[in-house]
Amino acid sequence: MAGSALKRLMAEYKQLTLNPPEGIIAGPIDEENFFQWEALITGPEDTCFEGGVFPAQLTFPHDYPLSPPKMKFNCEMFHPNIYPDGRVCISILHAPGDDPMGYESSAERWSPVQSVEKILLSVVSMLAEPNDESAANVDAAKVWREDRDGFNKLAEKLVRKSLGLPQ
Amino acid sequence: MAVVEETFPTDWPKEWQELQGLDGALRCPICYDFINVSMILPNCSHNYCSLCIRRYIGYKTRCPTCSMAVSEPELRNNRLLDDIVRHFLQLRPTLLKLVKASSEKAPAVETPSKRIGADTINLRDAKRPRLELERKPKQKNEGTEAMRVYDESHGLPQQQQSEGEKTARMDNKKPLLPQQQQQQQQQQKQRDGEEGVRIPNTPTQFPEQQTSETTSEASLRLPKPTTSVVYSSSTSAIQEETVTSVPPPCATSTPSAEPACEVTCPVCRALVKQHYINLHLDKCLTQQQESLKPPVKLPGRRPLPKLVYTLLSDKQLKSRLKEHGVSTQGNRQVLVRRHQEFLLLYNAECDSLHPRPVPALVAEVEKAERVRKGTVTQSKLPYQRAASPSKLEKNKEEYLKKHDSHFVKIITAMRERQRACQKQTTTASASRGQHCAASAAEQSGSGGATLQCERSLDESTSTDSEVVTSGGDVVTSEAAPAGDVGGKRTAPSSGQQRFGDGDSPSSAESGGGSTTPPLARVDGCRGDAGTPSRRSSDDETDMEDCDVSVAEDARPVAATTASRSVAVTTTSGVAATREADPPVVVLECSF
Numbered sequence: 001m002a003g004s005a006l007k008r009l010m011a012e013y014k015q016l017t018l019n020p021p022e023g024i025i026a027g028p029i030d031e032e033n034f035f036q037w038e039a040l041i042t043g044p045e046d047t048c049f050e051g052g053v054f055p056a057q058l059t060f061p062h063d064y065p066l067s068p069p070k071m072k073f074n075c076e077m078f079h080p081n082i083y084p085d086g087r088v089c090i091s092i093l094h095a096p097g098d099d100p101m102g103y104e105s106s107a108e109r110w111s112p113v114q115s116v117e118k119i120l121l122s123v124v125s126m127l128a129e130p131n132d133e134s135a136a137n138v139d140a141a142k143v144w145r146e147d148r149d150g151f152n153k154l155a156e157k158l159v160r161k162s163l164g165l166p167q
Numbered sequence: 168m169a170v171v172e173e174t175f176p177t178d179w180p181k182e183w184q185e186l187q188g189l190d191g192a193l194r195c196p197i198c199y200d201f202i203n204v205s206m207i208l209p210n211c212s213h214n215y216c217s218l219c220i221r222r223y224i225g226y227k228t229r230c231p232t233c234s235m236a237v238s239e240p241e242l243r244n245n246r247l248l249d250d251i252v253r254h255f256l257q258l259r260p261t262l263l264k265l266v267k268a269s270s271e272k273a274p275a276v277e278t279p280s281k282r283i284g285a286d287t288i289n290l291r292d293a294k295r296p297r298l299e300l301e302r303k304p305k306q307k308n309e310g311t312e313a314m315r316v317y318d319e320s321h322g323l324p325q326q327q328q329s330e331g332e333k334t335a336r337m338d339n340k341k342p343l344l345p346q347q348q349q350q351q352q353q354q355q356k357q358r359d360g361e362e363g364v365r366i367p368n369t370p371t372q373f374p375e376q377q378t379s380e381t382t383s384e385a386s387l388r389l390p391k392p393t394t395s396v397v398y399s400s401s402t403s404a405i406q407e408e409t410v411t412s413v414p415p416p417c418a419t420s421t422p423s424a425e426p427a428c429e430v431t432c433p434v435c436r437a438l439v440k441q442h443y444i445n446l447h448l449d450k451c452l453t454q455q456q457e458s459l460k461p462p463v464k465l466p467g468r469r470p471l472p473k474l475v476y477t478l479l480s481d482k483q484l485k486s487r488l489k490e491h492g493v494s495t496q497g498n499r500q501v502l503v504r505r506h507q508e509f510l511l512l513y514n515a516e517c518d519s520l521h522p523r524p525v526p527a528l529v530a531e532v533e534k535a536e537r538v539r540k541g542t543v544t545q546s547k548l549p550y551q552r553a554a555s556p557s558k559l560e561k562n563k564e565e566y567l568k569k570h571d572s573h574f575v576k577i578i579t580a581m582r583e584r585q586r587a588c589q590k591q592t593t594t595a596s597a598s599r600g601q602h603c604a605a606s607a608a609e610q611s612g613s614g615g616a617t618l619q620c621e622r623s624l625d626e627s628t629s630t631d632s633e634v635v636t637s638g639g640d641v642v643t644s645e646a647a648p649a650g651d652v653g654g655k656r657t658a659p660s661s662g663q664q665r666f667g668d669g670d671s672p673s674s675a676e677s678g679g680g681s682t683t684p685p686l687a688r689v690d691g692c693r694g695d696a697g698t699p700s701r702r703s704s705d706d707e708t709d710m711e712d713c714d715v716s717v718a719e720d721a722r723p724v725a726a727t728t729a730s731r732s733v734a735v736t737t738t739s740g741v742a743a744t745r746e747a748d749p750p751v752v753v754l755e756c757s758f
Binding site for chain 1: 173175177196197198199200219222223226227229231232234535538539
């Protein structure tokens with residue numbers, strides 16, 4: 001099983017390096033271990049996260065692609081759909097059956113036909129359009145809903161931080 | 168899975184998006200490899216590898232692409248897709264070469280669409296002959312293979328069908344040749360005037376004809392050639408001759424033979440005499456029924472049923488595994504997992520036209536298990552065959568550095584022990600029994616303590632200390648009962664008495680009871696005691712074996728320390744008793 005997982009991950013890596021989607025870089029941290037990937041995601045344009053470069057870590061299970069990978073941001077993030085510890089909470093990363101918020105339809109869940117590229121693209125769109133209905137970070141959802149300017153300011157701070165610029 | 172080397176849809180040049188699309192469409196969306204034994208989901212007509220979709224259905228009973236509900240028994244083979252994939256895979260290398268060559272030749276001035284058109288023309292003009300040459304023999308093979316494949320997949324019904332056809336054909340065609348013979352025979356018969364005698368010579372396949380021969384030979388055979396005219400367009404000239412020559416009499420004779428008129432069988436369309444039509448129909452219908460049966464009994468393997476593991480005892484589970492020659496090692500969880508994997512692979516293989524032998528499947532399951540284990544728990548000093556020597560060297564050095572303090576500790580402990588051992592032998596002669604015993608105990612204790620630092624030695628240290636304490640017991644607890652004996656024997660001083668007494672039973676035990684001379688044993692032990700320390704210092708250079716060798720050595724060490732403590736006590740005891748009481752010669756002898 002691990003063999004087929006490895007094969008598929010290699011195929012995905014090759015595809016990602018040959019045709020990288022805009023604003024996304026991803027690949028295994030160490031070529032010895034294909035089950036740990038690092039990804040760099042640039043904040044989408046015309047959003048409060050514009051210009052930021054956010055590092056994230058993807059951990060693949062040994063029965064990938066039957067089970068979804070886990071994704072965690074390695075930098076500080078303030079976003080309704082990202083847990084304070086950096087874990088990303090979007091439906092595509094949830095295996096059919098476990099639904100932490102209890103409202104995702106089966107069609108938008110993880111299935112083996114999804115790919116790393118699709119995950120990263122949906123994370124980018126999640127950054128652009130937070131879903132405050134099922135918030136992983138309730139504080140962020142509250143700020144996002146009630147004080148959009150405040151949220152934008154906080155996001156800008158994070159962008160500067162991610163680029164190593166003075167606040 | 169079907170391909171050995173890694174291939175990707177992106178291997179095709181970007182101008183050839185159509186080929187990229189085709190390549191991608193023939194791949195399983197789960198494993199990203201070309202579909203291996205494709206299975207179609209009947210509700211949504213999505214295709215996946217048999218193994219992939221079966222495995223996924225274990226997670227969720229929905230189509231991975233469109234999440235349409237599906238269950239495992241619903242899956243159907245898609246042999247056409249298998250054929251397409253096989254042909255594409257055979258064509259792929261040559262096509263890729265051609266496409267790459269052509270896209271390199273053509274400069275990137277033209278628009279892609281134009282270029283594709285131009286290239287295809289080029290391809291057709293310049294390369295077609297070669298391509299065809301290369302493919303022709305293959306195609307021939309494939310054709311026959313496909314035929315065979317088809318035959319196998321529909322083996323039973325087709326066979327029956329063909330049998331039915333055969334009989335039908337026989338009814339129509341066969342008469343041609345026998346007909347001539349019969350005609351000749353008839354002529355002979357007529358000439359000889361003994362018609363009944365020759366009958367057995369006629370072909371046995373046509374009992375109707377045989378029996379009816381006596382009544383009206385002409386009417387029997389004559390209509391048959393008319394049917395053969397229809398079917399035997401490619402028959403030889405002789406046959407045509409007979410055919411053309413026969414009909415005229417047929418036309419004249421059929422109306423005359425009204426009682427024995429023939430009817431076409433509604434099932435196989437063969438002409439059968441009216442008398443026998445019912446018999447024939449029965450036969451025909453039973454044959455047809457058999458051929459109409461659902462193809463349950465496909466040649467090859469049947470999928471195994473899934474098991475409810477919670478209802479199975481360990482024994483039953485093991486017997487299930489043994490049935491197929493799968494290993495029964497490990498705990499229940501491992502066994503269940505192994506059986507699940509085997510079942511998946513076995514059932515997936517059942518979909519294939521040429522299922523691999525079961526031992527191969529077992530080997531694959533066990534290999535996958537090993538890989539899984541290997542990825543979960545890594546050995547202390549990972550060793551990869553493929554790794555370069557320099558890397559191995561680096562690993563070794565790292566390991567050395569990491570465990571340096573352990574090695575140093577072990578080595579110093581061993582050296583101390585050796586030194587103490589030597590001291591004992593010298594002090595023993597000076598008859599300082601108590602001191603010796605103390606040093607021996609101390610030494611074995613310190614040995615145990617130092618050894619504890621190595622995790623793998625835990626076991627050995629525990630045995631070590633155990634033995635030591637038991638040795639101590641010998642010394643202390645047995646002192647009481649033995650004290651009486653010793654008391655009678657000698658008039659000992661307080662310190663030495665205990666030792667001498669404690670010692671005498673042990674030495675008596677070893678000397679009197681055992682067949683092996685204690686001398687040899689003690690000496691052997693001493694010899695062993697020396698070796699571990701030496702070996703552990705050797706292990707400084709040989710890192711890989713270090714853990715193992717020390718662990719192995721630790722046991723002899725434990726044994727030696729124990730026996731040595733006994734030995735030491737005996738020596739001291741001997742010395743003590745020798746000084747105090749000369750009659751104990753047995754001990755001296757035994758030593």
